[in-house]
Amino acid sequence: MKSDDNNLKMKTNINTIEEKYFTTSQGYEMFYKIFKGETNKSKLANKLKLSNKFKTNNKPFIVFQHGLTGNHTVWNGHMNYMFEQGYPFIIIDLLGHGKSQKAIGRTCYTIENQGDYIWQILKHEKIKNYLFVGQCLGSLICLNNEIDLKKN
Numbered sequence: 001m002k003s004d005d006n007n008l009k010m011k012t013n014i015n016t017i018e019e020k021y022f023t024t025s026q027g028y029e030m031f032y033k034i035f036k037g038e039t040n041k042s043k044l045a046n047k048l049k050l051s052n053k054f055k056t057n058n059k060p061f062i063v064f065q066h067g068l069t070g071n072h073t074v075w076n077g078h079m080n081y082m083f084e085q086g087y088p089f090i091i092i093d094l095l096g097h098g099k100s101q102k103a104i105g106r107t108c109y110t111i112e113n114q115g116d117y118i119w120q121i122l123k124h125e126k127i128k129n130y131l132f133v134g135q136c137l138g139s140l141i142c143l144n145n146e147i148d149l150k151k152n
Contacts, residue, residue: 016035017033017034017035017079017083018033018034018035019031019032019033020032020033020034021099022120022121022124024116024117024120025120026108026113026117028095028100028101028103028108028117029100029101030092030093030095030100030101030117030121031072031092031093031098031099031100032072032090032091032092032093032121033072033079033090033091034088034089034090034091034125035079035082035083035087035088035089035090036088037059037061037086037087037088037089058129059086059087059088060088060129060130060131061088061089061090061122061127061129061130061131062078062082062087062088062089062090062130062131062133063089063090063092063118063122063127063130063131063132063133063142064078064079064089064090064091064092064133064134064138065092065094065118065132065133065134065135065138065139065141065142066091066093066094066097066098066135066136066137066138067134067135067136067137067138067139068136068137069097070097070098070135070136070138071093071097071098071099072091072092072093072098072099073098074135075091078133079091090121090122090125090127092117092118092121094114094117094137094138094141095108095109095113095114095117096109111137111140111141111144112144114141115141115142115144115145115148118141118145119145132145132146
């Protein structure tokens with residue numbers, strides 16, 4: 001498994017989509033891709049104070065969450081679109097999926113625990129303004145996280 005210090009970057013002609021690993025408080029290594037919403041076009045729009053689709057101010061992070069047996073690659077088409085539009089996003093491989101650690105036991109894979117791992121990554125990245133987008137199991141985890149947020 002990769003450590004948090006060994007962050008990889010996917011080079012593009014505009015900016016980078018970072019590939020990272022994060023170790024949860026429970027000791028699991030989680031893989032994710034993150035784009036912070038800054039392209040050359042959006043930087044220029046913000047600098048010139050233009051009001052157009054490239055301006056990144058007030059755009060929430062889109063938190064994409066795949067379903068059971070999936071991984072971050074199911075969101076490649078969406079990732080490319082969000083990148084082109086300058087929208088910040090994060091795509092997380094659930095524990096036991098894709099490039100995230102595979103663990104033994106059942107309790108680490110519950111909807112509540114998978115949601116907690118996502119919260120830990122969002123907190124680590126200091127993401128406070130976000131929208132959840134989930135598919136299959138990912139949608140249940142996202143919904144559970146929103147319910148937990150409303151309770152607290």
